[in-house]
Amino acid sequence: MSDLALSKACTALDPIQHMLSTDVGIGLKPEHFKEILQFLPELGFFEIHAENYMVDGGPLHFYLSKIREHYPLSIHGVGLSIGAQAPVDEAHLDRLNLLLNRYQPELFSEHLAWSTHQGHYLNDLLPVPYTQQSLKHICEQVDHVQTRLGRRMLLENPATYVEFDNSDMTEEVFITEIIKTTGCGLLIDINNVYVSCINHHRDPLGYIQALPLTAVGEIHLAGFATDQDSDGSPLLIDSHDSEVAAPVWNLYQKALQLMGPRPTLLERDGNVPGLAVLHEEAKQAKVFLMIQAEQQLRSPYA
Structure with a gap:
């Protein structure tokens, strides 16, 4: 294990995540730039996809x-x-490091998935086999990324539609x-949990209960397609092109009861509505966060 991994071995929330724990953010979209700066809506934070900003300048950075x-x-x-089976692309990691140093984000995350093969980028986030060999390789990859970037990374649980026959452990254990x-x-990602568990005929709440919830630094919510x-049989798709569905809201509330408030992001990457619509959805998540925060304050075990 690297020195950075050792220093981060305690998985409790860091001070920044505590500060943001009852905040709700939305994905930052270019069509909302001017409106955000004009009205400064009451949102906890914004999230960007790193790869959209891996250029030196231009209007996005402005x-x-x-x-x-x-x-x-x-x-x-x-x-x-x-x-991926190959080592992390060092040029990509260098560009990512420049972006993180430039903006010093409070949170940084990536996916438990692969999207490259022999130098080719695939337009999807694909599942990994849950084996000891895969575990060792991915741990080495994560250690390398965290050491190179000098910061802790949050790893996102995947949305999956197929599984490997040779997996010898569950996703939660992996x-x-x-x-x-x-x-x-x-x-x-609560939507990913729901999508994957429904697709593979598993219990979404049981999945969440099996995870190390003290390590959760951020929550994602999104919509799915059927x-x-x-x-x-029904197949759910993690589409990010609609509002959060009722069963995902319900699972989110149950997850908060288990882990307490966490910074929460509303994702919308297709059929993006106006800023006011996203703000209203964010307010709904904020209500659930505040209810859970108040319950924790009242609890003698908080």
Whole structure:
């Protein structure tokens, strides 16, 4: 284990995450830049996809720099491909490091997935086999990334539609072992939990209960689409193109009861509505966070 992993082996929330624990953010979209700066809506933070900002200048950086003056920032990577068989792309990691140093985000996260093969980038986040060999490789990848960046990374649980036959442990155990070995944190995407568990006929709440919840540094919420599997059974797709569905809101509330308030992000990457619509959805999440925070204050065990 690296020195950084050792220093991060305690998986409790760090002070920044405590500060943001009852805050709700939304994904930052270019069509909202000017409105955000004009009205400064009451939002806890904004999140960007790192790869959209891996350039030296231009309008994206112009507006992000101004918005950063008013809001905390979360940077969410989608292209590091930690689960790939090949080592992490060092050029990509260098660009990511420059971006993180430039904006000093309060939160940084990536995916437990792979999206590259033999130098080719794939337009998807693909699942990994849950084996001892895969575990060792991914832990080495995570250690390397955290050491290179000099910061703790949150790793996001995947949304999956197929699984490997040769997996010899559950996803929950696999994620837990990564966190124990590397000291990274967990970004728990509630929509991903619901989508994967419904697709694979598992209990979403049981999945959450099996995770190391003290390691959770951020929560994602999003919408899903419904399709059909080859046998005609329902197949849920992590589409990010609609409002959060009722069962995901319900699972979110139950998750908060288990882990307490955490910084929460509303994701919308397709059919993006106006800023006011996203703000209203964020307010709904804020209500649930505040209710849980108040319950914790009243509890003699808080």
